[in-house]
Amino acid sequence: MLLSVDHVTTYRYDRPVRGVVQSHRLVPSAFDGQKLRDWSVTVSDGVQGGAFRDGAGDRVQGWTVRGPVSEITVRVAGTVETVDLAGVLRGHRESVPAEVYLCDTLATQADAALAALAEQARDEAGDLAQAHRLSALVSDAIAYVPGATHARTTAAEALAQGQGVCQDHTQALIACARHLGLPARYVSGYLFASGEGAPEAAHAWAEIFVGGLGWIGFDASNRCCPDDRYIRLGSGFDAVDAAPIRGxxxxxxxxxxxVAVAVRQVQQ
Structure with a gap:
């Protein structure tokens, strides 16, 4: 599938600031499931800094904006060719061992309720079956309700209220997977979706490491594994760590x- 992305993020300050420094993970991942046709990232009045590829395989780009400034616009535009790999992250180069992603964060720490939810999948035969079962359990336990949570809501808080968005589904799934000893991480990206009740184009899902297969994506919000409708940007321990823009x-x-994001299918 050929997908185009138009992603505009605007920061406004109630009084001018002396300057802004940002770190971006806004270039799609390089792996067998997606190929860049064209891609650009611009920052209004911004000066591009150094760039590197981190241990997780994500491209990180620095930007600075000299002040005084009261508004900054970050614009991402481009086209990506995607292939359905049934959620398998094949051909992705990274040097960080999977076991690193057994570490908890405040947002993904499993409380008693999350641990009990995860235990329902323990009897499944094999890591892959456990991962699929966990994703289904989280989907059932947390209803998709836009606006029900906020950026700092933890997995435990989302499960307690039984409502949330893709961030909450993802962090809860990560917490459950790590409880069972499965390395899991948060993935940020885009999703081409249409129809009533479709999730927003800026999307998130989890990746769980399965022995013999590697990293596999699980989207609890949509009860599926990522396919050719998804564009993967980068990953981290939780939503904050995997944020496309930090600064x-x-x-x-x-x-x-x-934030305004539009993902469209392009006629090939």
Whole structure:
């Protein structure tokens, strides 16, 4: 499938700041399931800094904006050719061992309720069956309700209220997988979806490491494994760690954020 992306993020400050430094993971991953046709990232009044590929295989690009500045726009545009690999992350180069992703974070720490949910999958035969069962359990336990949670909601909090969005499904699935000893990580990216009740184009899902197969994606929000409708950007221990844009502003003042993402299928 050929997919186009138009992603605009606008930061506004209630009074000018002295400058902004950002770190981006906004270039799609290089693996057998997707190939870049064209891609660009621009930052209004920004100066491009150094770039590197981290141990997880993600391309990280630095940007700085000199102040005083009261508004910054980050725009991502491009086209990606995707192939359905049934969720398997084949051909992705990384140097970090999978066992690193057994480490918990505050957002993905399993409380008693998450542990009990995970235990329902323990009797499944094999890691792959356990992973599929965990994804289904999380889908059933947390209803997809836009706006029900916020950026800092933890997996335990989302399960307790029984509502959330893709971030909450993903962090809860990660918590359950790690409880059973399965390395798991958070993936940020895009999703081409249409129809009433479709999730937003900026999307997230989990990857669980299965012996003999490697990393496999599980989207509990949509009860499926990622296919050719998905574009993978990068990964991390949780939503904050895997955020496509991270940064800091020098100077006081409150920051507001607007995000608009459109993913469309392109006629080949």
């Amino acid at each position: 800091t502003a020098r100077g006081g003042g409150a920051e507001s954020l607007d």
